[in-house]
Amino acid sequence: MIKKERHAARVPSGKVIPVYTTKGDWPALLVFPFLFNPLGEWIGWVTRQREVYDTDGMYVGWITEEPRVLRKRTYDEAPPRMAPPSTPAKIRPPATVPLPPMMAELPFEIVDVLQEEPERLHTTDHGELKEDVD
DSSP states (O other): EEEEEOOOOOOOSSEEEEEETTTTTOEEEEETTTTTTSSOOEEEEEOOOEEEEEEOOOOEEESSSSSEEEEEEOSSSSHHHHHHOOOOOOOOOSSOOOOOOOOOOOTTTTTEEEHHHHSSSOOOTTTTTSSOHH
């Protein structure tokens, strides 16, 4: 069952916020509510409750204040799938980003998604739910 949330289709505009890994790399950019990779391609979105979903509407984790994308290592029950918003336009990434803040060490039960499982945030033409083309 897909949990629906209304998202207005729009061209991303606003402040570009780098999303860091625990190591200090920036594999994603946030232009609320959309997440983009360093090439400017859409890889997911963030809800007002700070939940992160991929382009297929699958739950990925949550975004922190630093910002980082984190998730629990295991879940008793899979979080609900959301209907994805309309695909936003590609953005032009900045040439440079600010240095990352000091990152707190994570407990074992929490995973830094962009560092340990970057495949969870993928472009619309990749991912586990896509059919193979022969």
